[in-house]
Amino acid sequence: MTAIVPDGFLALAEDAQDLLFREARTANTFTSEPVTDERLRAIYELVKWAPTAMNAQPLGIVAVRGADAKERLLPLMAEGNRAKTAAAPVALIAAADEDFHEHMPNIWHRPEARENLAASPGRAGMAKFNATIQLGYLILGVRAAGLAAGPMAGFDAEAVEKEFLAGGNLRAIAIVNVGRPGPDAWFDRNRRLEYEQVVSVV
């Protein structure tokens, strides 16, 4: 694909730009090639380094891969998403852990953050905001593994939480199908906004 970023303004190599941004696409079909535990771990071990506020890392992931688990997930998806998720070797339930503050003494240099956040009415919002930033990292991390991601917001979040996230304080924010793209995996690419429509400099 022709690069449209002018030479010299990015440090990232062009093939990496293609892999993560230009050639990767949201996939709607998948091959049957499994996504192994090792590959899921490699993705996590890469994206975990990207930043969150107070290093809070509220993103939790349930990787739905087994046939039984998939059977439990499919009816909770919006109808238009069921075939895609049925075909995906794994579907990642991305969730915001509202109890992320319990980890603070191990992950932040000010251990009193745990108590402060325990009492903070903004904690749930902070969990969702930072887990959503991490969802952006995760989508690019899936692509970094040479796989296609298919992020979806169309599912019954409450039912997914009850079925897959019980016993914690996790809110489902997205489900991301992951695998190798199958036949006719995507539509034509839709247009992006122009730089001038998005960015202004003052």
Added chain:
Amino acid sequence: MTAIVPDGFLALAEDAQDLLFREARTANTFTSEPVTDERLRAIYELVKWAPTAMNAQPLGIVAVRGADAKERLLPLMAEGNRAKTAAAPVALIAAADEDFHEHMPNIWHRPEARENLAASPGRAGMAKFNATIQLGYLILGVRAAGLAAGPMAGFDAEAVEKEFLAGGNLRAIAIVNVGRPGPDAWFDRNRRLEYEQVVSVV
């Protein structure tokens, strides 16, 4: 830096892994090297390709670079963030455009989405959610340009909107300092959660 991702599970080259995830750090100090319009454009032209729901692309950016504009921004920052933003060659106000649906006929293959979204009570939430995913892409895009990002949530959002985002329907979600890291630009790295604490497979 030693790679801890085992060989063969990622397609992204190791130096690109380092650039985006392992060696890049949240910077608190910056050199005076300017961030040019060309570089801002190159970052946008890269990250614009990453996916959003319905290709909605609700992220809007005001790049605060001029001395006058910086003077207007600093008092709206939390006190602990002022020195960092004063030192940064540019500070990006990242915002969620709640009127993103107006672009739908140009960016989505179903033009009726504009009318449907115009009437949808979920539109503001969709704007914030997708702009926040895009914030994750943007942070990695800044790193792809060989620059350091310093994302911050500590500022008076309402005042920033009044001062910099008037005339639109934009909600400020973060401010990201951008530039070359200066002396003592970061603290020691805080610990990340273990794979087993974050990911479970069912």
